[in-house]
Amino acid sequence: MLTNNLIISTPIDTSLMRGFVELEKTTVGLLPHRLPVNARTQFSDPQLALIETETSGVRLEFKTSATTIEIDVLPTRREIVGIRPRPNGVYDLCINGRLERQQSAKSATILLTDMSAGTTVRKDGPLQTLRFDGLPSGKKLIEIWLPHNEITELCALRANAPIEPLPNTEKSVWVHHGSSISHGSNAKSPTEIWPIIAARATGMDLMNMGFSGNALLDPFTARAIRDRRADFISVKIGINLVNMDLMRLRAFGPAVHGFLDTIRDGHPDTPLLMISPIYCPIHETTPGPGMFDLKALAEGQTKFLASGNSEEVQTGKLTLTVIRQHLQRIVEERSSHDPNIHYLDGLMLYGEQDHARLPLEDRLHPDAEVHRLIGQRFAPLLQSRCRL
Known part of the structure; x- marks a missing residue:
């Protein structure tokens, strides 16, 4: 039987993801998009370019017996000079449809916009690891809902038991x-x-x-x-x-x-x-x-x-x-x-x-x-x- 110290890495791909239109490969991982590339070439609005990559409704879904799950992410947050920053985005982990755990990344890349000057400054942040420990034993359905108000690049997924993609279903x-x-x-x-x-x-x-x-x-x-x-x-x-x-x-x-x-x-x-x-x-x-x-x-x-x-x-x-x-x-x-x-x-x-x-x-x-x-x-x- 696997222990919490033995972590199995599972590649993140479309079989584990829901709620996205396309996954873009970046230098660190995968960036979910909610508009397709042909749409993204038809507007010049920088706000929409950011908004469609904020992961509202995007989630990981899989089955596993793991009691420990880790995901490496690179979040990006938007801030405006003179306006109080929004709370950090939350990752909701659900088990068999029920909310079980919540976490936020402590650090992120920050896009700081000065509306009076019309400028945006980018301050790059580090990769973040979110670890969900002490999960119930036994085979279960896991959903990890990504923050709705942040851009999230997915970099790695690990667990102390194998992760299985969900079979194709007729879900509406x-x-x-x-x-x-x-x-x-x-x-x-x-x-x-x-x-x-x-x-x-x-x-x-x-x-x-x-x-x-x-x-x-x-x-x-x-x-x-x-x-x-x-x-x-x-x-x-x-x-x-x-x-x-x-x-x-x-x-x-x-x-x-x-x-x-x-x-x-x-x-x-x-x-x-x-x-x-x-x-x-x-x-x-x-x-x-x-x-x-x-x-x-x-x-x-x-x-x-x-x-x-x-x-x-x-x-x-x-x-x-x-x-x-x-x-x-x-x-x-x-x-x-x-x-x-x-x-x-x-x-x-x-x-x-x-x-x-x-x-x-x-x-x-x-x-x-x-x-x-x-x-x-x-x-x-x-x-x-x-x-x-």
Whole structure:
């Protein structure tokens, strides 16, 4: 019988990974991507280049009798001058579907951005080893969910018993696209993000295409969804279009139709759910762009404001209220020839009454309790594939 001092190294490859689109080989290991290379060549936004490599929904899955597991990782964290750094990313280790252990890497490569100067400085950090000791004996299913708010290069995997890839199964695949709320902003750990809460409650295999600040109806994202295997697809659109002040109403409708048309090119009959924005008071009737609340920053708090004017809605500027109205209309029109498309009002997941009880701490993103609330409310819809 193997002891804790005898560690077996297992190569990390696609057979052990879930929740990624591609694995890029780097000088130290493997870097999971959530957008394919053809999409990555079609944008020049450095933020999205970082965001799509943050490992929200990415995990290692395997069976083993090991009582000790080690992984070597090289994390990369983003920081902004003048803003309190986010908590270190968490690695959630689950056994047979139940959260068992949590760890964070003590050090990481830091990307420090000075927004006033428009510069980013990189400070390289060392390789980190995370060791999970004293795990229960016997054959078990292990999931190691990688941090949702960090870039994670996977360098090595070791255990004191053999590691076995999971056999191919017919597990249903859910592909979800959304904003930072779907990416996991302000959640405490990777398994506490609302899409992952819903996926774990229903046994769905989640591919999380939630990209902070980048749910913008990009054609390359629609093509990435089109090309993925999917038994259920959901698209949550609205908040980024408002707080980026990206487009006017004239462009919004055709962009939504084009996004959905592209998905339908690859998934003509797959259940497809369009989700409108959850409640967010600063943007309900006030257009963007959104901005940091400078007074709050001076007091060491991160909060957001809407800098638009409600009168600008008459000129075609978007608000969350406007987006909900038009998304519902678009889905209703399409449903006459597409019976598998559905609409969900985001206020059913988190509405005004919920906000009165559980306000958005930074005025934009849910906290851990609200993530749980949304995930629990969404799980029955996911279970039924909207066939209620």
